[in-house]
Amino acid sequence: MNIAKTYNPKEAEDKWYSYWMDNGFFRSTPDDREPYTIVMPPPNVTGVLHMGHMLNNTIQDVLIRRARMQGKNACWVPGTDHASIATEAKVVAMLKEQGIDKKSISREEFLKYAWEWKEKYGGIILKQLEKLGASCDWERTKFTMDPDLSESVLDTFIKFYKEGYIYRGVRMVNWDPQGKTALSDEEVIRKEVNQKLYYIRYKVKDSNESVIIATTRPETIMADTAICINPNDERYQHLRGKSILVPLVNREIPIITDEYVDMEFGTGCLKVTPAHDLNDYELGQKHNLEVIDILNDDGTLNEKALILIGEDRFIARKKVVKLLEEVDQVEKIEDYKSQVGFSERTDAAIEPKLSMQWFCKMDELAKPALDYVLSGEVNLIPDKFTASYKHWMENVKDWCISRQLWWGQRIPAWYNDKNEWVVAKTEQEALQEFTNQGKSTNEIRQEEDVLDTWFSSGLWPMSVFDGVRNPDNEDFKYYYPTNDLVTAPEILFFWVARMMIMGHNYTEKAPFKNVYLTGIVRDKLGRKMSKSLGNSPDPIELMAQYGTDGVRVGMLLSSPAGNDLMFDVSYCEQGRNFANKIWNAFRLVKGWEISDVPAPASDQISAAWFEARFNQALIEIEEHFANYKLSDALMATYKLIWDDFCAWYLELIKPAYGSPIPRETFETVKTFFQNVLTLAHPFMPFLTEELWHDELFGQRAAGDCCIVAEYPRSNTFDEQIIKEFSIVKQVISEVRNVRNTKQISPKVALPLAINAQDISFAKYQDHIIKLANISELTFVNEKISGAVSFLAGRDECYIAMENNIDVDAERERITKEINYLKGFLTSVDKKLSNERFVQNAKPEIIQNEQNKKADAETKIKILEESLASLI
Numbered sequence: 006m007n008i009a010k011t012y013n014p015k016e017a018e019d020k021w022y023s024y025w026m027d028n029g030f031f032r033s034t035p036d037d038r039e040p041y042t043i044v045m046p047p048p049n050v051t052g053v054l055h056m057g058h059m060l061n062n063t064i065q066d067v068l069i070r071r072a073r074m075q076g077k078n079a080c081w082v083p084g085t086d087h088a089s090i091a092t093e094a095k096v097v098a099m100l101k102e103q104g105i106d107k108k109s110i111s112r113e114e115f116l117k118y119a120w121e122w123k124e125k126y127g128g129i130i131l132k133q134l135e136k137l138g139a140s141c142d143w144e145r146t147k148f149t150m151d152p153d154l155s156e157s158v159l160d161t162f163i164k165f166y167k168e169g170y171i172y173r174g175v176r177m178v179n180w181d182p183q184g185k186t187a188l189s190d191e192e193v194i195r196k197e198v199n200q201k202l203y204y205i206r207y208k209v210k211d212s213n214e215s216v217i218i219a220t221t222r223p224e225t226i227m228a229d230t231a232i233c234i235n236p237n238d239e240r241y242q243h244l245r246g247k248s249i250l251v252p253l254v255n256r257e258i259p260i261i262t263d264e265y266v267d268m269e270f271g272t273g274c275l276k277v278t279p280a281h282d283l284n285d286y287e288l289g290q291k292h293n294l295e296v297i298d299i300l301n302d303d304g305t306l307n308e309k310a311l312i313l314i315g316e317d318r319f320i321a322r323k324k325v326v327k328l329l330e331e332v333d334q335v336e337k338i339e340d341y342k343s344q345v346g347f348s349e350r351t352d353a354a355i356e357p358k359l360s361m362q363w364f365c366k367m368d369e370l371a372k373p374a375l376d377y378v379l380s381g382e383v384n385l386i387p388d389k390f391t392a393s394y395k396h397w398m399e400n401v402k403d404w405c406i407s408r409q410l411w412w413g414q415r416i417p418a419w420y421n422d423k424n425e426w427v428v429a430k431t432e433q434e435a436l437q438e439f440t441n442q443g444k445s446t447n448e449i450r451q452e453e454d455v456l457d458t459w460f461s462s463g464l465w466p467m468s469v470f471d472g473v474r475n476p477d478n479e480d481f482k483y484y485y486p487t488n489d490l491v492t493a494p495e496i497l498f499f500w501v502a503r504m505m506i507m508g509h510n511y512t513e514k515a516p517f518k519n520v521y522l523t524g525i526v527r528d529k530l531g532r533k534m535s536k537s538l539g540n541s542p543d544p545i546e547l548m549a550q551y552g553t554d555g556v557r558v559g560m561l562l563s564s565p566a567g568n569d570l571m572f573d574v575s576y577c578e579q580g581r582n583f584a585n586k587i588w589n590a591f592r593l594v595k596g597w598e599i600s601d602v603p604a605p606a607s608d609q610i611s612a613a614w615f616e617a618r619f620n621q622a623l624i625e626i627e628e629h630f631a632n633y634k635l636s637d638a639l640m641a642t643y644k645l646i647w648d649d650f651c652a653w654y655l656e657l658i659k660p661a662y663g664s665p666i667p668r669e670t671f672e673t674v675k676t677f678f679q680n681v682l683t684l685a686h687p688f689m690p691f692l693t694e695e696l697w698h699d700e701l702f703g704q705r706a707a708g709d710c711c712i713v714a715e716y717p718r719s720n721t722f723d724e725q726i727i728k729e730f731s732i733v734k735q736v737i738s739e740v741r742n743v744r745n746t747k748q749i750s751p752k753v754a755l756p757l758a759i760n761a762q763d764i765s766f767a768k769y770q771d772h773i774i775k776l777a778n779i780s781e782l783t784f785v786n787e788k789i790s791g792a793v794s795f796l797a798g799r800d801e802c803y804i805a806m807e808n809n810i811d812v813d814a815e816r817e818r819i820t821k822e823i824n825y826l827k828g829f830l831t832s833v834d835k836k837l838s839n840e841r842f843v844q845n846a847k848p849e850i851i852q853n854e855q856n857k858k859a860d861a862e863t864k865i866k867i868l869e870e871s872l873a874s875l876i
Contacts, residue, residue, distance in 0.1 A: 012584055012585060012692065014553060017692065021691055021694045025694075025710075030140070030712050031081070032142055033145075038076065039076075040077065041078065041079045042484045043488065045082060045141065047084045050123050050128075052129075054133035054134065056541055063137065063560050064564070064635060066081075066557075067687040068687075070140055070690060075716045080145070081142060082142060084146055084465075085130070087461070095122065096119045136545060137548070137557070138553055138691060149465070153474065157471075158461045160473055163417060163428055163430060170365055171365050172363070175359055176359070176360070178359075179192070179356075179405075181351055181353050181355060184351045185302045187362050191459075196345055198342065200345075201341060202220070202221055203219070204219050205218050205219075205220065205223060206333075207249045207274075208250045209249060209250075216272070216274050218275070222281070223325045223326055228278045229256075230297060233261050235268045252332070261292050362406075364403045367506075374505035383505065386632075397498050406456055407452075407455075408455050410454070415453075419449055419452070421449055462500055463507045466504055467512070486516050487517045488519065490521065521633050524568045527570065527572065528541075528572060528573075531569075547577055554580065554690070555580035557689065558579070558580030561688065562640065586651055587685070591699070594675075597666045598665040600667060601668050603669070604669040607771035608667065610726075613723065614654075617723045618649050623718075646685060657775070675701065680717055697711035697714070730769075731798075733766070740757065756781045756782075758782075758783045758785045759782070759801070764800070766782075789803040789805065791806070796868070823872070826864055833858045834858065837851075
């Protein structure tokens with residue numbers, strides 16, 4: 006068949022993805038091969054594909070495709086996360102649009118709506134990942150609230166409870182007034198916010214005196230239960246033992262002393278509000294202060310506030326300030342910046358709140374998860390994240406695992422009519438437990454709260470293989486621990502650490518060996534991509550415009566591990582151009598006529614050079630993969646194919662116009678082309694599969710597909726031919742450069758003379774004559790006056806211009822090159838004269854610098870002689 010003039014990505018993508026799926030190439034079952042396992046970080050069921058997903062899943066697909074081609078049993082498990090807070094918010098909003106208030110329906114009715122929403126929208130992102138070419142084992146797709154996964158979560162809760170890690174108690178928690186639920190510390194995002202610092206007068210009881218107190222939260226003064234001063238603060242010694250009247254409500258509160266107070270902040274007086282500040286709570290516990298909670302769960306003021314009941318906290322702030330101004334109790338107001346916590350899911354400002362919650366003790370659980378990283382058993386890539394991981398794990402706080410939601414795994418705890426409780430999986434088991442403990446079994450009811458989503462996703466690498474419920478099953482024993490995890494640094498503590506904690510608790514093994522941490526996708530101005538900024542392109546539209554392979558290449562060209570990706574659509578254009586380059590190279594080869602004439606020696610030399618260069622590049626690429634430098638691996642592949650294969654090898658062996666190519670050379674070209682297709686396949690699966698099946702390669706047997714072709718293995722290579730060929734390429738490039746600068750047509754053949762110093766050019770004559778269009782190639786032992794000269798390595802080359810040379814211009818060119826080399830030589834000398842460098846550098850590095858110096862000195866000498874020969 007004739008190959009189309011231009012590559013049609015959409016046609017190839019639809020055809021080959023369906024083919025791969027229909028033929029089970031993504032499917033994995035245990036066998037005697039080495040397993041290679043990746044579990045997908047499950048995207049939220051609320052999600053649609055964004056640029057972060059594109060990057061993360063492209064990297065996973067590159068790794069899984071390469072492993073598959075290496076003969077490993079590659080298993081990539083996909084799935085989605087139920088995302089309690091985000092999904093419940095979506096369902097509540099949907100119901101609101103229908104005129105239904107969540108409060109007006111039962112839990113069962115709400116969950117029915119939630120499941121309907123999940124079935125309608127929850128699979129969108131997975132279908133979009135198919136467009137990306139994600140070669141997941143879709144038959145293994147999991148959802149964190151599948152019955153078997155939910156049972157695993159409940160079993161884990163009960164296990165941890167019995168082991169003493171889970172407890173219930175009243176603690177100060179992070180409260181999300183919009184989601185109306187508690188959050189763990191990791192779900193709180195700290196942001197610097199422009200605020201006001203209000204200086205408020207508090208009257209001293211039975212005195213005309215007032216104290217000035219600075220606060221950013223005047224709306225909470227009604228909850229104040231003490232004023233605290235530093236015992237070493239001379240300004241306030243006379244107030245010790247006295248009382249203060251809370252502004253607006255005139256409640257009497259004591260003045261207490263504690264060195265906790267910073268004498269330099271504000272006025273040195275602190276209002277203590279135990280119900281609405283974690284530090285104040287601890288101070289209140291220490292001094293046995295009353296706790297007055299004046300906020301409802303939705304962030305409005307309750308009846309304990311006495312004033313402004315029902316007002317939102319931020320509206321109340323403005324109104325309280327106005328009321329204080331009316332009674333002349335505002336001293337001044339200043340602009341102030343401070344860190345404020347926001348909900349990671351709803352972006353609502355967090356309220357510290359005393360609340361009865363379920364917690365998981367983390368001290369003991371965290372130690373093995375830290376040891377895995379510090380010992381190198383689990384590698385964080387890049388390792389710059391190890392320090393922050395260590396700090397977090399060494400300072401971990403107990404994890405609040407209960408959420409005041411309906412969507413999620415309901416906590417397996419049960420209460421009786423006396424509010425006594427037991428932990429049990431079912432109501433029947435709870436009844437038995439109450440009976441065993443001699444407690445009432447009347448009015449048994451289950452805990453209303455659900456578990457934090459991260460509690461369930463922490464089991465993901467185990468639960469997707471049913472390893473929690475059935476650790477002896479064949480899948481779990483074969484695929485676990487997994488190999489590589491690709492995720493974002495911002496969930497290193499949310500998710501990665503907790504998977505290690507739970508994995509160790511169950512198996513005493515880490516759930517993975519390597520954690521590849523991607524960067525944040527930003528625009529070319531450095532801004533994080535987001536819908537609100539309008540700077541995030543639609544990945545589906547990008548793939549339609551540039552082809553999926555083009556977008557995959559574009560993402561990876563600019564994505565070093567752990568560093569933010571400054572994305573620009575021009576990268577996708579570069580990726581598309583790369584695909585077109587390969588396509589056009591294939592069209593060129595396919596268009597050649599074949600003859601059974603003997604192949605010239607020059608073709609055999611060209612083949613020997615490219616084979617050596619291929620193996621050299623492959624070793625470099627393998628090293629990049631070993632170090633998880635996927636961007637560098639792609640760039641090395643890109644240069645090998647674009648430069649070495651297309652721009653040099655194919656041009657070297659290309660037959661003259663209208664002439665056939667020797668069959669031996671043609672067969673070699675086909676072999677090399679298949680090699681570069683297999684090398685490119687993990688990055689560009691669709692284009693490579695399309696070309697793999699072209700009739701040029703003959704009739705493929707069933708199952709002979711690029712997706713399972715053997716990935717190239719590196720061999721030893723001829724370093725000398727690479728060195729020599731680099732000089733030959735330099736000669737050809739310099740001749741072309743002379744043509745450009747002298748405006749000489751490429752069709753005009755030029756005479757070339759070489760004074761060889763480094764290599765013998767005899768076997769490369771045909772290559773130089775062909776690609777540089779040389780009329781006569783001669784070898785000389787002396788300089789040629791009046792000729793344009795240049796250096797290739799240390800070999801002097803001359804092009805006689807028949808006295809048409811511009812002597813002044815040539816003198817200027819050579820002088821510039823000499824000056825450049827002298828500057829370079831100065832920098833090398835400076836390095837070599839640095840005692841610290843010489844003492845600390847490896848011998849091979851010092852030798853390399855000395856080689857640079859000798860080479861520069863030789864070139865300067867040759868150029869100075871050329872300059873002197875100009876007349």
